[in-house]
Amino acid sequence: xxxxxxxxxxxxxxxxxxxxxxxxxxxxxxxxxxxxxxxxxxxxxxxxxxxxxxxxxxxxxxxxxxxxxxxxxxxxxxxxxxxxxxxxxxxxxxxxxxxxxxxxxxxxxxxxxxxxxxxxxxxxxxxxxxxxxxxxxxxxxxxxxxxxxxxxxxxxxxxxxxxxxxxxxxxxxxxxxxxxxxxxxxxxxxxxxxxxxxxxxxxxxxxxxxxxxxxxxxxxxxxxxxxxxxxxxxxxxxxxxxxxxxxxxxxxxxxxxxxxxxxxxxxxxxxxxxxxxxxxxxxxxxxxxxxxxxxxxxxxxxxxxxxxxxxxxxxxxxxxxxxxxxxxxxxxxxxxxxxxxxxxxxxxxxxxxxxxxxxxxxxxxxxxxxxxxxxxxxxxxxxxxxxxxxxxxxxxxxxxxxxxxxxxxxxxx
Amino acid sequence: xxxxxxxxxxxxxxxxxxxxxxxxxxxxxxxxxxxxxxxxxxxxxxxxxxxxxxxxxxxxxxxxxxxxxxxxxxxxxxxxxxxxxxxxxxxxxxxxxxxxxxxxxxxxxxxxxxxxxxxxxxxxxxxxxxxxxxxxxxxxxxxxxxxxxxxxxxxxxxxxxxxxxxxxxxxxxxxxxxxxxxxxxxxxxxxxxxxxxxxxxxxxxxxxxxxxxxxxxxxxxxxxxxxxxxxxxxxxxxxxxxxxxxxxxxxxxxxxxxxxxxxxxxxxxxxxxxxxxxxxxxxxxxxxxxxxxxxxxxxxxxxxxxxxxxxxxxxxxxxxxxxxxxxxxxxxxxxxxxxxxxxxxxxxxxxxxxxxxxxxxxxxxxxxxxxxxxxxxxxxxxxxxxxxxxxxxxxxxxxxxxxxxxxxxxxxx
Numbered sequence: 001x002x003x004x005x006x007x008x009x010x011x012x013x014x015x016x017x018x019x020x021x022x023x024x025x026x027x028x029x030x031x032x033x034x035x036x037x038x039x040x041x042x043x044x045x046x047x048x049x050x051x052x053x054x055x056x057x058x059x060x061x062x063x064x065x066x067x068x069x070x071x072x073x074x075x076x077x078x079x080x081x082x083x084x085x086x087x088x089x090x091x092x093x094x095x096x097x098x099x100x101x102x103x104x105x106x107x108x109x110x111x112x113x114x115x116x117x118x119x120x121x122x123x124x125x126x127x128x129x130x131x132x133x134x135x136x137x138x139x140x141x142x143x144x145x146x147x148x149x150x151x152x153x154x155x156x157x158x159x160x161x162x163x164x165x166x167x168x169x170x171x172x173x174x175x176x177x178x179x180x181x182x183x184x185x186x187x188x189x190x191x192x193x194x195x196x197x198x199x200x201x202x203x204x205x206x207x208x209x210x211x212x213x214x215x216x217x218x219x220x221x222x223x224x225x226x227x228x229x230x231x232x233x234x235x236x237x238x239x240x241x242x243x244x245x246x247x248x249x250x251x252x253x254x255x256x257x258x259x260x261x262x263x264x265x266x267x268x269x270x271x272x273x274x275x276x277x278x279x280x281x282x283x284x285x286x287x288x289x290x291x292x293x294x295x296x297x298x299x300x301x302x303x304x305x306x307x308x309x310x311x312x313x314x315x316x317x318x319x320x321x322x323x324x325x326x327x328x329x330x331x332x333x334x335x336x337x338x339x340x341x342x343x344x345x346x347x348x349x350x351x352x353x354x355x356x357x358x359x360x361x362x363x364x365x366x367x368x369x370x371x372x373x374x375x376x377x378x379x380x381x382x383x384x385x386x387x388x389x390x391x392x393x394x395x396x397x398x399x400x401x402x403x404x405x406x407x408x409x410x411x412x413x
Numbered sequence: 414x415x416x417x418x419x420x421x422x423x424x425x426x427x428x429x430x431x432x433x434x435x436x437x438x439x440x441x442x443x444x445x446x447x448x449x450x451x452x453x454x455x456x457x458x459x460x461x462x463x464x465x466x467x468x469x470x471x472x473x474x475x476x477x478x479x480x481x482x483x484x485x486x487x488x489x490x491x492x493x494x495x496x497x498x499x500x501x502x503x504x505x506x507x508x509x510x511x512x513x514x515x516x517x518x519x520x521x522x523x524x525x526x527x528x529x530x531x532x533x534x535x536x537x538x539x540x541x542x543x544x545x546x547x548x549x550x551x552x553x554x555x556x557x558x559x560x561x562x563x564x565x566x567x568x569x570x571x572x573x574x575x576x577x578x579x580x581x582x583x584x585x586x587x588x589x590x591x592x593x594x595x596x597x598x599x600x601x602x603x604x605x606x607x608x609x610x611x612x613x614x615x616x617x618x619x620x621x622x623x624x625x626x627x628x629x630x631x632x633x634x635x636x637x638x639x640x641x642x643x644x645x646x647x648x649x650x651x652x653x654x655x656x657x658x659x660x661x662x663x664x665x666x667x668x669x670x671x672x673x674x675x676x677x678x679x680x681x682x683x684x685x686x687x688x689x690x691x692x693x694x695x696x697x698x699x700x701x702x703x704x705x706x707x708x709x710x711x712x713x714x715x716x717x718x719x720x721x722x723x724x725x726x727x728x729x730x731x732x733x734x735x736x737x738x739x740x741x742x743x744x745x746x747x748x749x750x751x752x753x754x755x756x757x758x759x760x761x762x763x764x765x766x767x768x769x770x771x772x773x774x775x776x777x778x779x780x781x782x783x784x785x786x787x788x789x790x791x792x793x794x795x796x797x798x799x800x801x802x803x804x805x806x807x808x809x810x811x812x813x814x815x816x817x818x819x820x821x822x823x824x825x826x
Binding site: 056057058059060061087089090091092093094095124125126127128234235315316319320322323325328329330332333335336337338339340341342344345347357359360361362400401402404405408409 | 470473474500503504507537541648733736738743745746749750751752754755770772773813821822
């Protein structure tokens, strides 16, 4: 890897994650690609655990993503196995054989069915992934399971990440307090849909798989699917949530994800997903600045998101921000190229709360020096109102710097 | 400007462009933005000249683009006036006033109607463009018109370009030889539709405006609209063709652009547009390598073009090529993210004529060292067959290097 410099946008410390009953981790070194670092993660979850997931929209998705898509239909999980270094993507029938072999081996140790085993792989595309080193590591992994190994788990799934990513929230659900912990990885090839590369969330709430799926899809639409680093969508993006039900029995008569009793849980899940998604952006390859882009006045929310992403994916906008240049002309350009409805002569643009443009032209009272301090900061806030309707969306990205090119020009070498 | 290093992909010499009867140029220095270099171009064309054009698809297009869109309906031209340094985009009613003022002043000198005056502006967005320096330069420009000033004309329209762009072709039309000359500028914010920033073509052929429009649209769809540098679409992209008719009378009974008598002219126009479009890519900001991406086996030609552009706009593909890394996994990723139909298990990928992948996996006989010499070259040829149908398209782009960031991180400063 070209660079191991910790992102300047990383939080200072790894967060505190309380243990969750019915969830235990172990990590190991298989040497699949990386040497002398953990590259395989096993998570064992209690019997009765439900599972839901959101997977990459790529049409050339990896063998483990195909596996998860199929097994999510069952809604039941007993274990998760993840390796870093090799994505097992574009590996043909050999790739399918690998996931089947690994699932069977993990299921035998966990004493469950293979369809209760979930898998993810991240790393190089197109290289066959030999299942043998993973299978060989299983006895050691099953012997080393610990409830408090969150940091080890977050580290084992890293590739070009410069810091391990995790977050925790609590919520009230049916009179008890439930915990939601999540880990994530991914710093390049980040774009909707999905944007996360890999993220795994665990909760002790009891939740039917069907509702868990609805809640996760809704949260990820506003968070993981609103972040972008380079507009590139991975073949492997996987977001899974496991609900052990160990905090207490399931709520009676739960039918809809709109049930008011789910409100606080949904709020916590939203917050957790946003926290993890923004950590992914903060570790965007070469990122020096976190950019939030809030769009209002669009035809609808979908249109607002598309406009936001057109700005977020514009190399000209991203390089300008890297250069600390409030080049709002490039924001106008990006809005224009989005193809979405925008009334040029009503367009308003703000950076760092300062209005730069209104009514189709530069704001007469705007002075560039007013936003110089904001441009020099680590967090850049762009806001645009496109003057059409009431649609709104917020998306996040990072700037485009020399380090992005350093990292990606030599990833495989 | 951050960089004036001539692109390593530039042709060694400015091409030879024969004079065209009824076309004369003059350039001047107005100091709008640049000092001590020509920044305004006047082209005067003979009475009776027809005109056609293809304009940016941006929804926030500039005042001169709005002007041209309206005046193209008339199909008649007497002059073209272009300035560099300021795009007169997102300038509200002041921008409209500027184009009206300039058109009237040029028309008065050219003794024609304002609607026969065509205009283009390129440069910074969002700054008001004062018409006064342009109007003031007109007497000098009208006094300095020359038929052989092609190189001066090509230079006057440059912004971040590192070399002037021009090309020439001849064709047989109705028993006479006609000439087509073109100039172009644009090296960043290059993407369909349009991709050219600015390009102006002049021919001595006689051609009704309606047919000229059809021929130009067809050629540009296969050339200017198949190139991309950074996926960003300008507010100002303008491609215009002027036909003076000075080579001989119009063909009798011309009704359709499919008339076989137009075939050689259409061929020459295609070639000319491709030559100019590739020069724009060769001057892509920071370009070190020209990348040709040929897609076959797509559902249809449109789908093939979309897949090609997904590869061409992928920062991960572009940085890998900058690093001379044949990272075909990223090509698979880009095909997958295009959203177009592709059969993963039939996918075939070649670089430099060497097959790297087939049947959904790495080609067993592929050895990375076989393509090292190709990756070190200036021209990279990527080919992918997606195994669905008979659709095909070729698109062009350049690699993504540190110089792109140098140039765009400090364009305004």
